[in-house]
Amino acid sequence: MTQNPDPNPDPAPTSFETRVEQAWAHWKKLGRPKYIVAPMVDNSELPFRLLCQKYGAQAAYTPMLHSRIFTETEKYRNQEFTTCEEDRPLFVQFCANDPDTLLEAAKRVEPYCDYVDINLGCPQRIAKRGNYGAFLMDNLPLVKSLVEKLVQNLTVPVSCKIRIFPNLQDTLNYAKMLEEAGCSLLAVHGRTRDEKDGKKFRADWGAIKEVKNALRIPVLANGNVRCIEDVDECIKETGVEGVLSAETLLENPAAFAGFRTAEWAKEEGYVDGGLDQGDLVVEYLKLCEKHPVPWRMIRSHVHKMLGDWFRVHPQVREEFNAQNVLTFEFLYGLVDQLKELGGRVPLYKKRKIDTPQESSP
Structure with a gap:
């Protein structure tokens, strides 16, 4: 007896070759961004993304969002994820250890982003306690299931952000597994999960180059x-499509526009x-007035951006730290106070070298 065909068959799986073609087509559609704001907890929120965009950033990640809390708590969603029409290209990043919960969270942001990103690189103690981020490197079958769940159920591409293993071959196997699971774009932080201090440990561009060549x-x-x-040196040395920046942008959101901080004075x-x-x-405060975010984020950015000025005028830093409740009026006044005190700390750019003009005959 002939069985009737399933009226709602599962779509045929997309071939690996087709997925690769689609991954590149999407990247090209976005304009091949090279200068990208990295995901930063409490720091890569909408006003900061827009400020960086004004000064050269070509794409950005949201802060890491906790997938379970995102699905369960409306207040968390409303405070931690905001966007607007000009906030593109945008990666929305989640940490997760349950495929179904991750998918539920991803479905909520799918219409508002260009990639749903899985955080596989957070090395902090809270990630170890919560069993997410870089600590999923100990459970690669779970990582694969997270990627496959999203790839099979989302209309936007899935990206991942990882750290490297101490052993290069382990890193390459990991990256290839993610690619085969359907990951459309991979961001590689060139440090291991034990190398938390970016000032103490240099990122391994050689390992990143090997990943690039393998995928x-x-x-x-x-x-x-x-x-x-x-950025230009990294792209030349590794062959990658683009570069993420985090700590540098916190001090200097205009870094991608060629501005440098006082250390180059x-x-x-x-x-x-x-x-x-x-x-x-x-500029950042004006964006915050237009796109409200929690005050803890604003406090953090002001502290980072004015760090050089606070070192010149520590009494103003003490006044800022003593302010338990911040207001825009207070913060605008703080900047005015620093400017009136003198000792301005400018950002620096390379001097333009005039090209000699040939004289007319």
Whole structure:
């Protein structure tokens, strides 16, 4: 007896070759962004993303969102994930250890982003307690199931952000497994999960290069970026499509536009760029008034961006730290106070070298 065909058959699985083609087509559609704001808990929120975008960033990640809390708590969703029309291209990043919960969270943001990203790189103690981030490197079958669950059920591509293993071959096997599971883009932080201190441990660009050479999907690099020249050097050395920056942008959201902080003040060829971190704080605060975010995020950004100024005027830093309840009026006044005290700390740019013009005959 002939059986009737299933009226709602599962779609045929997409071939690996087709997935690779689709991954590149999507990346090209987004304009092949090279300068990318990395995911930062409490720090890569909408106003900061928009500020970085004004100064050269071509794409950005949201802060890491906890998939279970995101699905269960409306207040968490409303506070931790905000976006707007100009906030693209956008990666929305989740941490997770349950495929169904991750999918439920991802479905809520699917219409508002260009990638749903899985955090596989957080090395902090809270990630170990919660069994997510870089600690899923101990359970690769679970990692594979997270990726496959999203790939099979979302209309937007799935990306992943990882750290490297101490052993290169383990890293390559890991990256290939993610690619085969359907990951469309891989961001590689070139440090192990035990190398938490970015100032103490240099990111391994060599390992990132090996991952790039082993995969067929777009690859991004993360680590060792202090200025725009570092981005260009990283791309040249590793062959990646783009570079993520985190700590550098917190101090200087204009880094992707070629501005450098005070540490380059005495370097030959660098001049006052006509912009300072006080100016950037004011721009950031105006964006926060338009796109409200929790005050803890604002406090963190002001502290980071005005760090050089606070070192010159520690009494103003003490006044800021003593302010339990922040207001925009207080923060605008704080910037005015720093400017009135003098000792302005500008951002620096390379001096433009005039090209000699040939004289007319």
